[in-house]
Amino acid sequence: MRKVDPAKHRARRQYILHAAAQLFAAKGFERTTTAEICKAAGMSSGNLFHYFPNKRAIFHAIFEEDGADSGESxxxxxxxxxxxxxxxxxxxxxxxxxxxxxxxxxxxxxxxxxxxxxxxxxxxxxxxxxxxxxxxxxxxxxxxxxxxxxxxxxxxxxxxxxxxxxxxxxxxxxxxxxxxxxxxxxxxxxxxxxxxxxxxxxxxxxxxxxx
Amino acid sequence: MRKVDPAKHRARRQYILHAAAQLFAAKGFERTTTAEICKAAGMSSGNLFHYFPNKRAIFHAIFEEDGADSGESxxxxxxxxxxxxxxxxxxxxxxxxxxxxxxxxxxxxxxxxxxxxxxxxxxxxxxxxxxxxxxxxxxxxxxxxxxxxxxxxxxxxxxxxxxxxxxxxxxxxxxxxxxxxxxxxxxxxxxxxxxxxxxxxxxxxxxxxxx
DNA sequence: GTCTATATATAGATAGAC
DNA sequence: GTCTATCTATATATAGAC
The missing domain is CATH 1.10.357 (Tetracycline Repressor; domain 2)
Structure with a gap:
C-alpha cells in the first residue's frame, strides 16, 4: 500500500500528546523542554518536530482533542x-x-x-x-x-x-x-x-x- | 546619621516588587525575564541582584509582603x-x-x-x-x-x-x-x-x- | 550602590544523512 | 520517518570597575 496508514500517524501523534500532557501537568508549559517530551515519547528531536511544528502546537493539540474517541462529542x-x-x-x-x-x-x-x-x-x-x-x-x-x-x-x-x-x-x-x-x-x-x-x-x- | 537608611533600601525593594508584580501578572513567571524587571524598575542587572539573590526570590517576596502597610495584618x-x-x-x-x-x-x-x-x-x-x-x-x-x-x-x-x-x-x-x-x-x-x-x-x- | 560587560548554560528548532 | 549533529538565540547570574 502507498502512504503509511494515516491511522498510524494519528496514533503516534496521540502517543506524543499523552506523554506531553503528563509533563505539562507536572511541570508547566515553559519548564517542560522539548527534549523531555522527546524522551518521554521515545523519539528524537528531529522526529518530534516532524509531527508538530513547535512546542506550543503540542500544547494546543492537547485541548483540541474532542469527540472521536467517545461515541458522542x-x-x-x-x-x-x-x-x-x-x-x-x-x-x-x-x-x-x-x-x-x-x-x-x-x-x-x-x-x-x-x-x-x-x-x-x-x-x-x-x-x-x-x-x-x-x-x-x-x-x-x-x-x-x-x-x-x-x-x-x-x-x-x-x-x-x-x-x-x-x-x-x-x-x-x-x-x-x-x-x-x-x-x-x-x-x-x-x-x-x-x-x-x-x-x-x-x-x-x-x-x-x-x- | 548612619549610612544608607534601611528605609530607603526597603523602599527600593518595594519599588522593584511593584514593577515585577505587574510583569509576572501579565506574562507569568517564566516568560518574564530579569532584564525586563530591570528595565521596569529602572536599574541594571547587577543592581537588581544586589537586592534579591535570584528571580524566584523576587516572586516569593511579592506574596510575603503582609501587614506593615495597613494598620492591622x-x-x-x-x-x-x-x-x-x-x-x-x-x-x-x-x-x-x-x-x-x-x-x-x-x-x-x-x-x-x-x-x-x-x-x-x-x-x-x-x-x-x-x-x-x-x-x-x-x-x-x-x-x-x-x-x-x-x-x-x-x-x-x-x-x-x-x-x-x-x-x-x-x-x-x-x-x-x-x-x-x-x-x-x-x-x-x-x-x-x-x-x-x-x-x-x-x-x-x-x-x-x-x- | 550602581554600573558595564560577560560567563555559562540551555532552550527551541533546523539540516541533512539514511 | 527517523536519526545525529548543530545553529542560533536568549536567559540567569556574576565579575569587577567606579
Missing amino acids: KAERLARAQASDDPWAALLEVVELLTADAMNPVAPPLVMEAVVQAHRDPELDALLGRDNAQEHTAVATLLAKAAAAGQIDPALDPHDAATWVLALIASLYTSAATDPAFRPAAQLPVLRLILQRFLKAPPLDVHPPRA | KAERLARAQASDDPWAALLEVVELLTADAMNPVAPPLVMEAVVQAHRDPELDALLGRDNAQEHTAVATLLAKAAAAGQIDPALDPHDAATWVLALIASLYTSAATDPAFRPAAQLPVLRLILQRFLKAPPLDVHPPRA
Whole structure:
C-alpha cells in the first residue's frame, strides 16, 4: 500500500500528546523542554518536530482533542441537554459531564496551566473561549427553561447564575490542583448541594435579614 | 546619621516588587525575564541582584509582603473575627477581607500564577499553604460557632463547608483572571447570595434568632 | 550602590544523512 | 520517518570597575 496508514500517524501523534500532557501537568508549559517530551515519547528531536511544528502546537493539540474517541462529542451532548424537556435533570447531566474530567489526576493542573497560558497566547485563549462560551450558553439556556418551568428561582439572572455554576464546577479543578487533600469525587455531592440550594426557589417569601 | 537608611533600601525593594508584580501578572513567571524587571524598575542587572539573590526570590517576596502597610495584618483580622460573638457577621467580614484584593486587576492573574508555580516550588507551596490553612481554620471555626448559635445549617460539616466557602472566594479571582467580562465588584452580591443560601439552615423550621 | 560587560548554560528548532 | 549533529538565540547570574 502507498502512504503509511494515516491511522498510524494519528496514533503516534496521540502517543506524543499523552506523554506531553503528563509533563505539562507536572511541570508547566515553559519548564517542560522539548527534549523531555522527546524522551518521554521515545523519539528524537528531529522526529518530534516532524509531527508538530513547535512546542506550543503540542500544547494546543492537547485541548483540541474532542469527540472521536467517545461515541458522542461534548458539543453534541451539550446540545442534546439543551433540548431536554426536563431542564433541571438536564442541568445535572451537564454538571456530570463537565465534572467528569476532574477525577483524572492530570486534568486539574493541566487546566490551570492552560488558563494561565491563555493570557499570553491569543490562539489558545480563543480556543478555550469557544469551549467556555458553548458551556455557558448551554447552562444559561437550561437555567432559563428551568425557571420558566418553575424548577428554580425565577428571580435569578440566567447569565450571572450560569457564570457561577461554571465557576463552581471550575472550583473542582482548581481545588484539586491546589489542595492535595481535596478529592473531587468525594466533593461532588457537596457541589450538587450548593447548586441545589443556590438555584432552587426560596422556600416561601423569606427575605434573609442582612444588616 | 548612619549610612544608607534601611528605609530607603526597603523602599527600593518595594519599588522593584511593584514593577515585577505587574510583569509576572501579565506574562507569568517564566516568560518574564530579569532584564525586563530591570528595565521596569529602572536599574541594571547587577543592581537588581544586589537586592534579591535570584528571580524566584523576587516572586516569593511579592506574596510575603503582609501587614506593615495597613494598620492591622490579615492574620490579626482573622484572629479577631474568630473571637467575635456574632459568627455570621464575622464570617461576612472575613469574606470581605479575602475578596478585597480581587478588585485589584493584577491580583487575579498573579494569584493564578502563584498557584501554578507552587506545584514546582516547595518553598512557595509552603508559603501559600500556611496562608490557606490560616484562612481555612478561621472560616471553619466561624462556621462551627455559627452552627452552634443556630445561625446556619448545623448538618453541614464545618471543614468541608469551609473548603467550599474558600473555593467560592477563589472563584472570584479565577473568574476575573479567565473572563474579561467578569467584574468581581459586581459579582460580590451574587457570591454573598450563594453563601447565604448554601449555609443558612434548611428553610422548614429553624430561623436565625437575631433581632 | 550602581554600573558595564560577560560567563555559562540551555532552550527551541533546523539540516541533512539514511 | 527517523536519526545525529548543530545553529542560533536568549536567559540567569556574576565579575569587577567606579
